[in-house]
Amino acid sequence: MTVSRRQVLGAGAAGLAAGAAAVGGFELAQAASASDPAPDPALAYDFHGEHQAGIVTPAQDRLHFAAFDVTTSSRDELVALLRAWTSAAAAMTAGRPVGAGTVGSYDSPPADTGEALGLPASGLTLTFGFGPSLFTRFGLSSRKPAALEPLPHFPADNLDPARSDGDLCVQACANDPQVAVHAIRNLARIGFGTVAMRWNQLGFGRTSSTSTSQATPRNLMGFKDGTANLRAEDTADIARFVWVGPEDDPKAEWLAGGSYLVARRINIAIEPWDRTSLREQENLIGRERAHGAPLSGGTEFTELDLDMKGSTGPIIPMNAHVRLAHPTQNDGTRMLRRGYNFTDGTDTLGRLDAGLFFLAYVRDPGRHYVPMQNKLSAHDGLMEYLQHTGSGLWAVPPGVRRGEYVGQALFA
């Protein structure tokens, strides 16, 4: 008899939560699957629409994220870039190469770099954002959203400027990484002379579901992540917590229908974590590992009982991640997370440079992200194993109508 990974690690959550000593069998119990059916390679999302794709779109499996600085001082050149990016994004998300339909010359560089020729659209989405630094130039200062302030320093931040910020950002998500990498590369190439890539991040596995049609994936701590995530189907809360409303900011009406993107590169101390007992891991998270059920019992989607008592205090500890992040502890706030696992080699001591590239879309970062992160950075027991090494905030304009370019209302 073979035992699959689907059949692993799970005594009843309540049994574990009660500190049951007889856990010998838990390695053989059934673990919920994090696996969805293989996505259709031909899946293609329209680049145009009321909102940009890549936000409530069911999170694709792979990510290439890039931040750019604008190197020109010409507003016209910046606008021309956004037009060219829009045209290229519409083509690539449809599975077409850049410049298809134009007449090429054998004596010129190809319009498309070619590594995705023959590959289907693979669910590619391209989502564009404008950073705070963009608004200091190009005559944009009067239209800068009030909420677009650089994120504050959080306790224990150890940010690398070379992995933080940027005038512009592009989030490329796809089910084939070669398609996502191809998209970022071609956008960078189109921007040559107008923008320079500041940093970029590859993500190999999504750590959140953004649709109820998706199973909950696992992060590199081995736990299901994003069980309580906002999902596209939660339309009322999406409207409340994700999309900027027309009344939100009189100086930034152009942003109505858009959102704010928070990015945080969070390194995980993989090796120490892997030497931590299952009990300690589950207490730090506040859920059992096998199925993602809260330590207070039930199954993955059972509501937490933050008041349930154990022998030495609350069953879900006071410093557990799920407690501190819970809406009841954060003024009712919910968040649309869209993060990815990453690994970027090893450091000089041979330790894996790996972790979670946190991405979240929020209506107002000052209300929907900063207070929670201040609390987590100061009190979350997990912080012993985490280090925030990159950070950025961008205003994400609304969707693009046919014939227009991304962010057009900002420049109108």
Add this chain to the structure above:
Amino acid sequence: MTVSRRQVLGAGAAGLAAGAAAVGGFELAQAASASDPAPDPALAYDFHGEHQAGIVTPAQDRLHFAAFDVTTSSRDELVALLRAWTSAAAAMTAGRPVGAGTVGSYDSPPADTGEALGLPASGLTLTFGFGPSLFTRFGLSSRKPAALEPLPHFPADNLDPARSDGDLCVQACANDPQVAVHAIRNLARIGFGTVAMRWNQLGFGRTSSTSTSQATPRNLMGFKDGTANLRAEDTADIARFVWVGPEDDPKAEWLAGGSYLVARRINIAIEPWDRTSLREQENLIGRERAHGAPLSGGTEFTELDLDMKGSTGPIIPMNAHVRLAHPTQNDGTRMLRRGYNFTDGTDTLGRLDAGLFFLAYVRDPGRHYVPMQNKLSAHDGLMEYLQHTGSGLWAVPPGVRRGEYVGQALFA
């Protein structure tokens, strides 16, 4: 009408080769697909067999490669590690977690790190190799294969020691990168105290096919790669050029049925390449880009005509990559390549750190790799755009029989 990436870029190769001026239509012509059907997530390869899996196995889409240095001086501890790695590899390649079936303790770290719980086997293979440096210790010097000498310095090499060599290597290939990363991480963890990870490399897209059942993929130069690659179905040439024979090396009979793995991290100067004309690109490669046909005409798998004359010399230039790498120019040698595209962020000037992680399995590196690479490094026109930044050579023992451990014959 929309134009898909499948319908791009291709006048007839012969027309291009003849320098036809009328190429206006080539952006709309049909390009061969590099896309295979989505692989079955449940695909599982047996870890046991005559040869290690991951060599002639149809190349999976994703790679995590790791090199380790042995930190113990105890031969027994090294053997114990190989036993533990064998057991873990057999489990993970079958889609099972490490330690499944053992009795765990809630007060101990979980036997498996968990991020692949619920994920299917995803075609995972784990392939192990022994580097030259291993044989200076552990009483192994008398059994060191004669061909296992560090690769020589090639013209224009710019190797980073932190991305080169290593006592041991593990190649993890899978169709889901999270499954490959999970495997390397768990092997590293099992090795804690015995080995330290020296370097590792993630690859996001295969650049060769190793089976006739697979379409030819494209590298980051936008060209089909590995058209002339050895494939599993070429059984006679696989036997001749890949597997070490029992008579090859009297000091290393333990390696019979194994092979040698050459790894080269080859950076591509992406931005300059992307500013090169299609004509120049095709002349440097020696094939047209759309379909991968030789410039001497035909279709992708048409044999090169190295003698065909053009107006200013051979149609396939003297410094074209395909000419210099062709078996007729290399004493009849063929090679089983198994490389991957990579991108590892940006350098300090904002240029993409990207390229091709070259992996090849050869029967004798001194005959089947070194002479060709000396020629390519010195004469290949492509070298203007390439820089070799990492390198390694390992002896890859034969397959593992049930009840044995990887490389057992070396230690017997």
